Amino acid sequence: MTSNAYAGREPVTRTAHDRPWTVDLESEDHAADRRLTIDEAVDAVEQTRAGRHVDLVTHERHGHPSTYLYRPLRAVDRRVELSDEGRCSCGGYVTRVRVDPK
Structure with a gap:
């Protein structure tokens, strides 16, 4: 019997992500x-399909992403909404970027 390893899920190697991802x-x-x-x-934001989101988990060494990452993310040629999702268990920061479907 042959099984499809990707049945029901998107391969992580896919360039453009059709589902929310991290x-x-x-x-x-x-x-x-x-x-x-x-x-x-x-x-990563450019590879996220409209209407979806990507969670960016950044290293704590750089500090809060609002101090260095938000401006470049807002400068992409897409409408995005940023939200601070807090810190992850390893000490880093999670920023959710929603790509506007319009």
Whole structure:
């Protein structure tokens, strides 16, 4: 019997995300490079389909994302709504970015 490993769920390797998803920006590479965090966060928002959201989990070393990440996220060529979802259990910060369907 053959099983489909992706039955009922979206592959994590898919470029454009049709469902809400989470991006882990807490690696040591991200902790050491704020620019990398910003670039990959912006890319994640651009890969999120209209009407959906992405949760960006950023390293605590950079401080609260409102001080460095919100402005670049608002500058993407899409209408977005940002919300502070608080801190995650590992100490990082979670920012939810909803992409307006219009």
